[in-house]
Structure formats: C-alpha cells, structure tokens
C-alpha cells in the first residue's frame with residue numbers, strides 16, 4: 682500500500698497496484714523536487730498539455746535516458762491560447778495520459794489546476810522580445826509570452842536539471858532556449874527530432890481533428906518539404922522559387938490554406954531571400970479548420 686499512498690489523486694486507482702505519482706499542488710511539487718535534488722538525483726522535465734501521443738512519449742524516453750527522475754507536466758495553459766483559438770475544444774484524456782506516462786516510466790506527473798498555476802491577482806509575464814515576432818507569433822499574438830511564462834513557472838516548480846522539447850515546435854524550442862540563456866536558468870534544453878505517423882504526418886494532438894479526406898491533404902506538408910529539399914540540393918538558392926513551389930504543391934490539395942511558408946535563418950528566424958548553408962523551412966497550413974505546423978532544415982548534405 683505504501684506506493685499507493687504516494688498517489689494524490691483517485692484517478693490512478695485503475696492502474697492496479699502500480700501507480701504513477703501524481704502531484705497537483707505547486708508546494709508539494711517544489712518540496713518533492715527539492716528532496717530529489719538533495720538526495721543527489723537529477724531531474725528531467727517534459728512539459729506537455731496532455732493528450733499524449735508517440736511524439737510526447739519519445740520526449741519522455743529521451744528525458745528518462747538523461748536523468749535519474751523523469752517528471753512530466755500536464756497542463757492546458759490558458760494564457761497561450763488567443764481569443765477564438767481551440768482552448769475549450771483542446772483534446773483531453775487524463776486516464777489515457779496517466780496510463781501512457783506509467784508505461785513509459787514517468788516518475789512523477791505534475792498536473793495542476795488553472796487556479797493553482799494562476800492564483801488570484803496573478804499579473805506577471807515572461808517575454809522574449811524578438812523571436813516571437815516571426816512565424817506563428819505573427820498570427821498568434823501573445824502566444825509565446827504565454828508559453829515562456831508557463832514554462833518559466835514550470836521550471837521554478839519542478840526544478841529540473843534538463844527539459845526536453847520537440848523540434849516540431851521549432852519556434853517554441855528557439856524561444857525557450859533564448860529565455861533560458863537570457864535569464865541564466867541553470868537548465869539544459871534538449872530538442873528532439875519530430876516523430877511522424879507512418880504516413881509521414883508530424884505527430885500532433887491536433888491531428889485528431891482531421892477528417893479522413895483532410896488527413897490526405899495534410900500529407901502535402903511533408904511532400905512540399907521533400908520537394909524543397911530536392912530543389913535546394915539541386916542548387917536552387919532563391920527563397921521565392923522554393924516558396925512558390927512549396928505553395929503550389931500544398932494548394933493543389935483540397936481543404937488547404939496557407940498561413941505562412943517561411944524560409945529563414947534557423948537562429949534569428951529572420952526571413953532570407955537567398956539561402957545560405959543552413960536554412961529553416963517552416964510551414965503553417967490550415968487543413969479544413971485544423972492548423973498544422975511542420976518544419977525542416979535545408980542544408981548541404983555534408984553539414
């Protein structure tokens with residue numbers, strides 16, 4: 682029974698004897714992390730908004746390999762959703778998430794309520810200045826302030842030595858890495874390559890919104906990145922030529938609308954007109970009502 686008593690929520694009862702530790706309060710999480718640190722244990726954090734898929738599980742496996750204890754957070758962060766975005770419809774599956782977390786070997790799931798994270802009177806935000814002014818930040822004003830604010834809070838609460846993020850959210854990874862550097866946070870940030878479905882669609886909780894026909898059209902993102910890669914390897918250096926080719930390919934599929942197709946510097950995210958040795962191709966495309974993002978690096982094979 683000792684193990685069971687450590688679980689603070691009833692939802693873990695179904696796990697039949699072996700439970701993953703669930704912590705819901707900031708104070709308890711901080712004390713638990715402090716105790717782990719004092720005992721000389723290293724901690725990895727994988728922040729998530731739940732509805733876990735293979736992409737998240739891969740981040741967790743990487744976190745587990747790199748530390749003694751793996752903490753994940755499951756928190757749908759309201760402050761990173763703009764008006765009219767999918768906060769209310771954001772998919773949730775607490776029971777499924779806890780099972781997956783247990784199976785992958787997560788040690789602690791931090792699962793606070795909105796009121797626990799943003800107490801009455803809350804009025805602070807963490808803002809990276811320039812990187813959010815590109816790509817997704819242009820159509821989602823305030824989104825990255827919401828991300829950096831919650832991630833900084835999660836770092837203060839779970840006190841990790843290392844935190845793991847997916848390269849699929851390239852801009853998010855860049856913004857968080859910048860925040861960690863600028864604020865001298867003593868946390869190593871690891872970026873993990875995008876995990877794809879067998880049909881090549883980048884894994885995302887939002888894939889769930891796609892109907893069968895929309896899903897076929899969604900594959901145009903990956904096809905267009907392959908085309909861009911071929912053009913670049915074939916010597917094409919003009920961003921406009923590559924952008925136009927990517928756009929035509931995507932728009933030749935039904936239900937698609939372009940939010941952006943950007944060719945940019947992978948560090949500053951500034952647009953480039955002539956491609957250099959290493960470039961980021963970043964896409965945001967609406968397929969029906971679902972907004973999908975994907976990205977790849979265009980770089981010389983030898984790099």
Ligand code: PAF
Pocket residue numbers: 728729730756758761828831832850853
């Ligand atoms: O990538 C996400 O799921 C979220 O943006 C994150 C990093 C968990 C912050 O809420």
